Every structure is written in structure tokens, then in C-alpha cells.
Amino acid sequence: MLYKSCNDTILPPIVSRTLSFLSQDMDIKINKNSTKYKCKKRFDFNSYTSIIGLIGNKKDIVIISFTNELLNALVEKLTMGGIISKEEEYEIKISASQEILNTILGNVLDKFRTDDDKMIDMTTPQSFFNANSRDKKVNTLSIDIDTEHGSLSVGIANGNLILESQ
């Protein structure tokens, strides 16, 4: 079964905010050929992946997965070219991955109100390096975004998604 028949209303605002975050806040050029949503039974993970769970009526898991190259560029932008030591490189990348997802999702959260007009909540982010899904048949809806510095995938999965780092 495809993910909610691919008529999901959660992902488009997240994708929209991701695009504006990249292009406006981070000044990263988006390549135009990346606008197709993919309904699949697996998620194609890149090097650095962060997930946040939605709490409330919607119990989806929001996934963002960056290539190493793109995350490097984002870290450089966020730290304004600040020098990162080898020791803290991994920690800062994980931190950036989490914060970006947290910020993007936080910025669109008020669009996902429940039937009684309450805002839904979200979990704290979790991150994985070279993530792997234990369940090989998780329904996902996702989109790949190509940028001048590499790509990222943004998607949602049903609540059964369990990830581990390889």
C-alpha cells in the first residue's frame, strides 16, 4: 500500500520550508530538477539522517537525510566559516542535522493542527550516521532535493520506522 495514497498533507509544507530554508536562510542554490514525490516502501538514506516524531493525532515520523557534502556546506554557513576541529566535526554535523530538522519542523508545526484546533507536538530529534531501517517495508513518502552542494531527502514514514546507524 502506498503511503496514504500519496495524498499526504504533512510533507508539502515541510518540503516548502526546507526549500526556503536552504535557498533563503542558507543561500544555497536549489537545482530545478527535484520536484517529484516518491511513494515507496523504503527510504533512501544519505550519510547523516535525523528524525522527529509527531505527537498527537498525527503519528508520522519526519525524516531528513543529508549527503556529507551538503551538511558540510550547511555547517560552514551556520558557523559562518568558523573553524571546526576534527574532534568535534562529527558532533557538530549531527547537531546541525538535528537543529535544521527541528527548526524546519518547528516553523511549520502550527499548520498541523488537530481536529479540535490544538497544535500537535513533536519529539526531540534523533540522528543516525549511514542509517539503516530494521523493517525493510516501511511506507514512506519522500522527495529528493538537489542543491549546488549536494542533496538531501525529506520524507515522512509511518510510526513503525526503527532506524539504526550502520
Added chain:
Amino acid sequence: METFTPFVQKTDDITTDINNVAEKFNIKNNEVDFEIISHKTYYSHNKGKKQIVDISFTDEQLVKSTLEFHQEYEIKIQPKIRDTEFKIVSTLAINKNKTLVYLFIDPVSVIPLKNSSIKKMINYILKKKLRLGLFVDIFEPDLELEVKKFLKVLKTNNKLLTKYKMLVSSAVEPEQQSKSEMVFHYKRKKKRDSQEKYYAFKDELVAEYIKIKKTKGGRSCLGKYILPLKPDIVSSHNIEFNTESILIEENDNTINYYANFEGEVKYEENTLRIIENATDTEEEEDFPNRQLNILVVDDALIIRRSLKKMLEQLGHNVVAESKDGIESILDYVKYKPDLVTMDITMPNMNGIEAVGEIKKIDPDAKIIMVTSHGQEEMVIGAIKAGAKGYLLKPITIPKIIHELQKFSLRQEKKQNNSTLAVEEDDDDDDFFM
């Protein structure tokens, strides 16, 4: 205001160039008694290999700030034009009286100079209180009006800036493109678009002005106004800000002008005038413009680093970074910072609890919450615990400046009202306007 007299001159050497500028504009010797405090040209070929070609300076701190400031610029060449990536080519020359006499901007491309780049430079100039005239040397003739527009804003904002002249250097060899051709092309383009833009601009501004009048009950007001204007409209019309409490933020389709001030809003012809009432500038300058010792509290390393860099870029000093609420209390006692930026969701002790504890130790502690959308209820909790403001992620330098300016206004209010502190309810209103 001086009129602009663009002319073509190829620029190679900064010292020769300034002498040429002086000669062209009949500048007296004492007016160009300058020191080059920063001359930075760094670029990368084929990605990644950055080289600093030349840096000469005398004032270490100023140069440090300048260089950090310059790193904000990232100007990329369109691949079709040149397979080279430039970061920034710019020069500030300041004389012995800290007068900016020369500003060199070279975007080295036909890509329109981004408003944000010039704005950042102008913010820097305003912040550092650099004064008097400046020369703007740009490589692209098409940038002339863009730069001119922002110089106008600069001139309006900085009363000490009395005159400026612009030197247009063309990347094209002078013999290939004459001065008259250059000017003619530009004027023709402008005329074609102007009428349509004028009406759109006028309608939008009048609507906005009426809204302000209705909601605020008159021309004299105190508050925050957001005037969304399309960039192409802004570029061809006048907006005069006689206030330093103005912030400019760009979105994809609009530029938002945030005016947080007490004074008048006037609309006449095609000009919106925002006029701030006279204030005691010394008092106003005190909090946001002096160097603050700041404690940054956040469990996310990337946010700590990012905030530190931005605050330092604004001339402040980050005394410590704390990873959770408990650390923040210990660091507060140890460093006694002027200001704390506090994350809300953290391990061990969250930001709201930490605010409460710090306020018990020091009731005058100044704390700004750092938060995402969707945490407004938690921000209210933090404000009740004693926080004085909040920064919404993603954090940007204009947002920080804005928040610090709010402190300034509150400081002023408090000084004006010697018997009572500003009521907490008033503060709350400010946060969610």
C-alpha cells in the same frame, strides 16, 4: 546631497586608486590622510582553495571585526560566465578620525549585488559609527543605482555622513564601452519600468499607512510596524527612514521593514517617511551598542557556535557556553554576564527552570530565550519566570540586533519612569506583536 558622476576607471592598486579618487574629486590632502585598515581579497579557484591575497592593517580589533564581517559576503560567479568562485573583494579605508573615506565593493559578476550584502556593510558602518563621506568603487555599472539607493538609506540613518561620491569602475575595458553608452542604457531601462512600479508601490504603501493609522490611532505612535514591499518596487522609489530603529529582512517576494520606534509615519507622493522623535542618543546607545558579555546556553553545539559567531560579529563577547540549565546557573554565577541567550528544551534542567533559578540569584539578569515556532506557550512560561525576550529560529543577525534594540527601548522607558519599572504585561505584549 552630492550628485553622482560615474566614470570609467580600471582599478588595480588600492593606494593608487585612492589617490586617483582624491585627484578626480579634488579632495584636499588632509581629507585623504587615511590608513587602510582592511584590504582583503580572497577567492577560490575551482572550489575550496581559498587564498588571502593581501591584508594590511593597523587596528587589530577593527580589522578582526571587519574580516569577520566580510565573511558574510559570498558572491558566486554564474558558471556560464566564469568558473571561479569569489568570496569577497572589498576594501575599507579609514582615516585617523575613524572616518570612512573609501569603500570598495567588487562583486565581480553581472549578478545583481544582493541587497543583503550592502545592508550588512551599511549596518556595520552604522554600528561602528564611521562618519563623513565615503567613496564607493564598484566594478559593475549596473550596480550603480542599487548602491546609490542604499547609500541614501545610509545617509538618512547616519547624520554624520554628509557626502558621498561614487566611482564606477568597469570590468569592461574603457575603450570598449564609453561612459555615455553606459549611462544611456541604464536610463532607458529604468524609464520603461518606472510607471508600473510607481502605482504598485503607491497602492501598497497607502494601504499599509492607512492600516497603521487605523490600528494605532494617529500618526504619533510607539510600536512595531511591518511594511512588506516588493524589492523591485523598493528599488525604484524612495523610502526615507529618519530612525535608526529600522531593520530590514528579506523573504523571497518581499522586504519587510521593521520600524520599532516612537514618531511619525508620513506618506507623500511616492515617498514613505518614517521619522523618529528626537531622543537622547547617549542613553539609547548604551545597551545594544556597547560590548556585552554574553553567556550562550544551548545543548546543540551548532547553535552555540552559530550564536557565538554572530554575537562576536556584532562586537560582543561570548564569555562562556553552557550545554544545559545547570551549567548555565554555574556559569552565570562565575561570569556575571550582561546577557544570557537561553535554549528552552535541554537535558538535566530546561531553560525555563534555569531562568527561574538565575533570576533568584540575580533579579536584574537579562535573559533572551532561543526557540522555534510552536513553543510560544513555553516562551510565555519563560517570560513569567523572568526572561525578557526571545529569538526565533533560524537565528539571524538582524533578529539579534532587533532583540537588543528592544532592550534599548525598555532601558529608555525605565530611565524615563524613575519610580516604576516597566510592567511585565507590557513586555509580554511586545513579544507577540
